Amino acid sequence: MIRVGIGYDSHKFVKGRKLIIGGVEIPFEYGLAGHSDADVLTHSIIDAIIGAAGLGDIGKLFPDTDPKWKDADSVAMLTTVIEKITAMGFVVGWIDSVVITEEPKLSPHIESMKTAISKSGISCGCINIKAKTNEKMGFIGRGEGIAAMATCVIAMQKNDS
Template sequence: MRIGIGYDSHRLTEGRRLIIGGVEIPFDGKGLAGHSDADVLVHSIIDALLGAAGLGDIGMMFPDTEARWKDADSIALLTAVVDRVSGCGLELTWLDCVVIAERPRLRPYVDSMKNAIAGAGISAGLINIKAKTNEMMGFIGRGEGIAAIATCLLDEGNNSAAR
């Protein structure tokens, strides 16, 4: 078994779509600033998977210095990562995530997020997503940004190549 942890945060800014967990969420004309679509949840999942597989991190696989990743759909990036991890002989057995945002309230979108993430090749039954606030503390509490943390468990099975 291998465990991976991922973290991501982005600033909120005017004039961007807010995409979290592959779902567009209406929010006063604000979205997350970033090179791709800035989906903090999916980016944290990508880092957890890559970390557990020993494949580095999202910045190594999809550098923000490359124009081809500008405004990239993070679900498409996640699909590539799921395929790569699978190609290493590793199988995802659990994914637990936390999205931290003071506003907007994200709980109503959790099931849609699970379905969107499942579109990347992860069974929805293996995904847990929790939506939390930061109790008005720090950059999240002041409404300046949103963060996410993901933890995953990968099974090596009997694949000696994965060890």
């Protein structure tokens, strides 16, 4: 059995926080507002996997009303999701994602992001990350925040018993 999921997340820029994208701290004058570390890329990946597994959405598993998730590391949250789908018999076969921001430039950090995300249990070779601008349009174009989208494929692991 193969399932596909999509995920989306967006956060606004704020002063006084680190900018974490794909589990990597990116040097920039702003961070992202959020209950956890506000890692927009990892959150979109989590949401895609949760959707493919039929587990609702990121807010259901990691509610922003729960102090347990305050300033939480999103790659650790992703690890929890991977553990859940593994227990269900699934494995992640592919992640395709895109981060949309005018600044900062993310291309130099993509390989580090893939490595950081792979610490959750997803093979580095199964992760694709793209960085795009929004051509100066909308909240992203005005430099107010960042959005990310992800698609994933999960498959039932074969039981060799």
